[in-house]
Amino acid sequence: MPAPRHILGISAYYHDAAAALVVDGRIRAAAQEERFTRKKNDPDFPAQAVQFCLQYAGLTAGQLDAVVFYDKPVLKFARLLETYLAVAPRGWRTFPATLTNWLGGKLDLRKTIRAELPGLRPDCPILFTEHHQAHAASAFYPSPFDEAAILTIDGVGEWATTTIGQGRGREIKLLKELRFPHSLGLVYSAFTDYCGFRINSGEYKLMGLAPYGEPQYAGIIRQELLDLKPDGSFWLNLDYFNFLHGTTMTNERFHRLFGGPPRGAEGKIEQRHMDVARSIQVVTEEVMLLLARHTREVTGLKNLCLAGGVALNCVANGRILREKIFDHLWIQPAAGDAGGALGAALAAWQAHEPAQPAPPKAGDLMQAALLGPDYTDAEIETVLRTHGAVYQPLEPDALLDFTVELLKTEKVIGWFQGRMEFGPRALGNRSILGDARSAKMQSVMNLKVKFRESFRPFAPIVRRERAADYFELDAASPYMLIVAPVKKELCRGVPPTVTGFDRLREIRSTLPAITHVDDSARIQTVERAGNPLLYDLLLRFEQATGSGVLVNTSFNVRGEPIVCTPDDAYRCFMNTEMDYLILGRFVIERTAQRQSPVARRIAPSAD
Numbered sequence: 001m002p003a004p005r006h007i008l009g010i011s012a013y014y015h016d017a018a019a020a021l022v023v024d025g026r027i028r029a030a031a032q033e034e035r036f037t038r039k040k041n042d043p044d045f046p047a048q049a050v051q052f053c054l055q056y057a058g059l060t061a062g063q064l065d066a067v068v069f070y071d072k073p074v075l076k077f078a079r080l081l082e083t084y085l086a087v088a089p090r091g092w093r094t095f096p097a098t099l100t101n102w103l104g105g106k107l108d109l110r111k112t113i114r115a116e117l118p119g120l121r122p123d124c125p126i127l128f129t130e131h132h133q134a135h136a137a138s139a140f141y142p143s144p145f146d147e148a149a150i151l152t153i154d155g156v157g158e159w160a161t162t163t164i165g166q167g168r169g170r171e172i173k174l175l176k177e178l179r180f181p182h183s184l185g186l187v188y189s190a191f192t193d194y195c196g197f198r199i200n201s202g203e204y205k206l207m208g209l210a211p212y213g214e215p216q217y218a219g220i221i222r223q224e225l226l227d228l229k230p231d232g233s234f235w236l237n238l239d240y241f242n243f244l245h246g247t248t249m250t251n252e253r254f255h256r257l258f259g260g261p262p263r264g265a266e267g268k269i270e271q272r273h274m275d276v277a278r279s280i281q282v283v284t285e286e287v288m289l290l291l292a293r294h295t296r297e298v299t300g301l302k303n304l305c306l307a308g309g310v311a312l313n314c315v316a317n318g319r320i321l322r323e324k325i326f327d328h329l330w331i332q333p334a335a336g337d338a339g340g341a342l343g344a345a346l347a348a349w350q351a352h353e354p355a356q357p358a359p360p361k362a363g364d365l366m367q368a369a370l371l372g373p374d375y376t377d378a379e380i381e382t383v384l385r386t387h388g389a390v391y392q393p394l395e396p397d398a399l400l401d402f403t404v405e406l407l408k409t410e411k412v413i414g415w416f417q418g419r420m421e422f423g424p425r426a427l428g429n430r431s432i433l434g435d436a437r438s439a440k441m442q443s444v445m446n447l448k449v450k451f452r453e454s455f456r457p458f459a460p461i462v463r464r465e466r467a468a469d470y471f472e473l474d475a476a477s478p479y480m481l482i483v484a485p486v487k488k489e490l491c492r493g494v495p496p497t498v499t500g501f502d503r504l505r506e507i508r509s510t511l512p513a514i515t516h517v518d519d520s521a522r523i524q525t526v527e528r529a530g531n532p533l534l535y536d537l538l539l540r541f542e543q544a545t546g547s548g549v550l551v552n553t554s555f556n557v558r559g560e561p562i563v564c565t566p567d568d569a570y571r572c573f574m575n576t577e578m579d580y581l582i583l584g585r586f587v588i589e590r591t592a593q594r595q596s597p598v599a600r601r602i603a604p605s606a607d
Contacts, residue, residue: 005353006063008053009345010113011070011134011337015041015200018338018422019049020371021057022345025359027142029053030371030422032338035564041201045116046341052373061119068348070340071131073109075158079180127352129344131157132308135332136174138343139307140167141350142365143330149299150174151291154308154336155185162233162291162308166299170350170358175298181244182236184287185310187225190241190249191280195273196263199249200309204424207315208456210281211518212500213274217258218282224257226283232291269455271500281315288316292325302327307343311335311481312424314522318483321475333369333479334423342422368530369427369479372420375566380584383566390592393585396533403433403582404540407550410438411579412449414555416569417533421562425480426554427524428461428534430562430569432578434513434551436460441513441551443504448577452558455501457522460514461552463538464525470511470549471523480524480552486511491519513551524552574598 009020012033020030029052034040036048054060110126129137135152150165150172161183165174188206189199197205222228227235238244240254255261259272292304304326306317312335321329332339350358359365377393384391394402406413413433421427432449434441446454459480460470467473473484486509494506494517509515516522528535542548555569556562557576563569566583573581573588575598581588 005065005349005356006057006059007066007068007345007349008050008064009068009070009134009341009343009348010046010050011341011344012045013043014337015043016336016338017043017046017049018334018341019046019053020342020345020422021053021059022342022349023057024356025346025349025353027342027346027365027367027371029056030334030342031373031420032422032561034561035372035420038561038568040559040561045112047116050117056373061117062121064120064124066125066127066348066352067113067117067120068127068129068344069109069113070129070134070337070344071157072128075130079156079159127348129347130160131340132160132163132174132177133172133347134340134343135307135335136163136165136167136172136305136343137347137350138334138339139305139330139332140172141346142332142342143303143305144361144363144365145303145305145328145330146361147301148303148305148330149295149301149326150305150307151295151311152306152308153184153288153291153310155189156180156183161185164291164295164298166301167305172347178233181238181241182234184234184284185308186241186243186249187236188280188284188310188313190243190254191276193249194254194258194262195277196265196267196269198265203309204312205453205456206277207281207313208516209269209274209277210315211278211516211520212455212503213271213276213278215279215282216275217279220257221279221283226287228287228290230290231294232287232289234287269501274500284310284313285316285319288313289319289323289325292320292323296325303330304328305330305332307332307335307339309336314481315483315520317481318520321482322472322484329475329482330364331479331481333366333421333425333427333481335481336424338423364478369422369425370419370429370531371422373564374419375584377584377586380566380586383570384583384586384588387570387598388594389570389588390594391583391586391588394587396585399582399585399587400533400537400540402587403537404544406580407433407435407541408545410435410441412441412445412577414569414573414578414581416555416563416566416581416583418531420564423479425524426552426562427478427480428526428531428552430555430564431552432555434458435547436511436514436549436551437545437547439507439512444577445551445553450553450557451576454504457516458514458551458553459522459524460511460549461524461526461534461538462549463535463542464527466542466548467523467525471521473523473525476527477523477525478527478530480522483520483522486515486519486521491515511547511549514549571598
C-alpha cells in the first residue's frame with residue numbers, strides 16, 4: 001500500500017486563524033488558534049493549532065507532504081494596491097501602515113510559513129488556493145452530496161465576495177462571482193459596527209437583536225445603499241461607506257440616513273438600533289434568497305452547499321430551507337475564515353492526489369465537527385488536583401442520571417466532553433446546559449454565567465427524530481446553523497402592545513429558555529452516531545421529564561473564546577455562577593469548592 005499523504009491547511013492574518021490536517025483525503029484534525037492562545041478571533045499564524053493537528057496525528061512537520069494557505073496573497077495585495085490607487089489621495093493615511101504590514105511578511109508567505117514550521121522538508125510544497133475556492137471546497141467535499149450547487153458569501157477574499165459554483169465528484173467549478181467592493185458581508189459588518197458590535201465577531205448579535213425591531217429602514221437600504229438585481233447581484237452606493245479609504249466602515253452620510261451616530265460599544269441600545277438591525281437582516285435574507293434561486297437556475301442541481309462568513313446567518317439559512325429552493329441544504333460548520341484552512345487542505349488533496357481514491361461519501365464527513373483536542377480522565381484529574389478542586393468521579397450511566405437530576409432542578413451545568421468543536425458553535429462537547437422549560441434560565445445564563453447582553457437568545461438541542469415535534473423543521477440541523485419557528489401549539493403569543501426589550505419578560509412558549517422573541521429558535525439536532533453521550537443525555541432527560549429539549553450555549557464568557565482544555569473549563573467555571581461542572585467523568589459542585597475564583601489565562605476583551 002502507498003504511504004499516507006498528509007496535507008496541512010492554514011488560514012491566518014485576518015481573523016479566526018486556524019489549522020486543519022487532511023490524511024489521504026480524510027479530515028484528521030482541525031482547530032482555531034484562539035482556543036489555545038485565549039485571544040478571541042486570534043488572526044496570527046496558528047502555531048499552536050498546527051502543533052495540535054500534528055501531535056494528534058502523531059506526525060512531525062517533516063512528514064507533511066504539502067502545506068496549503070487559504071488565499072493568494074499576491075492577488076490580495078494587488079487588490080489592495082488597486083483600491084488605494086482608485087480612491088487616492090483619500091486613502092493615504094492608512095496606506096503606509098498597510099504597505100509595511102504586507103512587506104513585513106504577508107507577501108512572501110512561503111518564507112513566513114517555513115520560518116513558522118521548522119523541520120518542514122525543503123521539497124515540501126507550499127501551495128495557495130483562492131479564498132473562495134477554499135470556502136467552496138470546505139462546503140462541498142465534506143458534505144454528503146456527490147454533486148451539489150455551491151454558494152459562498154463573505155466579506156472579501158482576493159477580489160471575489162460571492163461565488164456560485166458546482167461540485168461533482170472530485171471537481172469544483174466556480175461559475176460566477178461578485179467582486180469587491182460590492183459585498184454582502186461587508187454591508188452586514190458595516191451595520192454590525194454601526195449598532196455598536198465588533199466586526200467579525202458581533203454579526204450574530206446583530207442577528208439576535210433584529211427580532212426586537214421593525215424593518216423601518218429596509219426601504220431606505222434598498223433605495224439608497226443597494227442596487228439589487230433579480231439574480232441577487234448588486235452594486236453598493238459607496239458614497240455611504242468609508243471602508244475603501246478610511247479606518248471606519250461608515251461615514252457621516254450613512255449616519256444621517258439612519259438617524260444618528262454609531263452606538264458606542266457599551267452605549268444604550270435604542271429602538272432605532274433594533275429597527276436598523278431588523279432592516280438589514282430583512283434585506284440580507286432577500287439577497288440570499290435571490291442568490292440561492294439564481295444558483296439553482298445556473299447549476300440545475302437539487303442540493304446546495306453553503307460557506308463563507310455570511311453562511312453563519314442562520315436566520316437566512318432557515319429561509320432558504322423553508323422556501324424549498326433546493327431539496328437539501330448543507331452548511332460548513334466552520335463557514336468563516338477558520339474553515340478556509342480545512343477547505344484549502346481538501347482542495348489541494350483533491351487536485352494533487354488524483355491517483356488516490358476519494359473517501360467514500362457515506363454521509364456527512366465533518367464528524368459532527370468534533371475535530372479538536374480531547375483529554376483523558378487522568379489528564380483531567382491532574383488538572384483538578386492542581387487546583388485543589390473537590391470532585392466526584394462517576395461511571396457513565398450514573399453520570400448521565402446525575403446530570404438529568406441536576407437539569408430537572410434548573411441547575412446550570414458546564415459540560416466538557418470528548419473532542420472540542422471546530423467552528424464558532426459549541427455543539428455539545430464544550431457547552432453550558434440547562435432546562436429549556438425554565439422561565440428564568442435565559443436571564444440567569446446571560447447575566448450570571450455568560451455576562452452578556454440580556455437580549456441574546458439561547459439555542460435548543462434536540463434528538464434528530466424529535467425535532468419536528470417541537471419545531472417547524474423537517475431536516476437535520478447538526479451544526480446549529482438553521483433557525484426555524486417553534487411549533488405554534490407550544491407558543492403562547494405576546495400582546496402587540498409589548499415592544500422592545502419588554503418582550504423579554506414575556507413567557508413566549510412552553511420552552512421559554514430557547515424561544516426567541518419572534519417565536520423562533522436556532523436549532524441543533526443530535527444523532528447518536530454523531531455524539532452518543534449527548535444523545536443519551538437528551539434521551540434520559542426526556543424519559544425523566546417528558547421534554548426532549550435542552551439549552552445548549554457555548555462554554556465561555558463574554559469576550560473569551562470557547563474553552564479548550566480542562567484548565568480553561570475549571571477557570572471559567574470558578575469565575576461564573578454555574579452550579580456544576582462536569583469534566584469528563586468528574587463532577588464538581590460550586591458550593592463544595594474550597595478555593596476562591598481563580599485567575600483566567602487571558603482577561604476578556606471588550607465585546
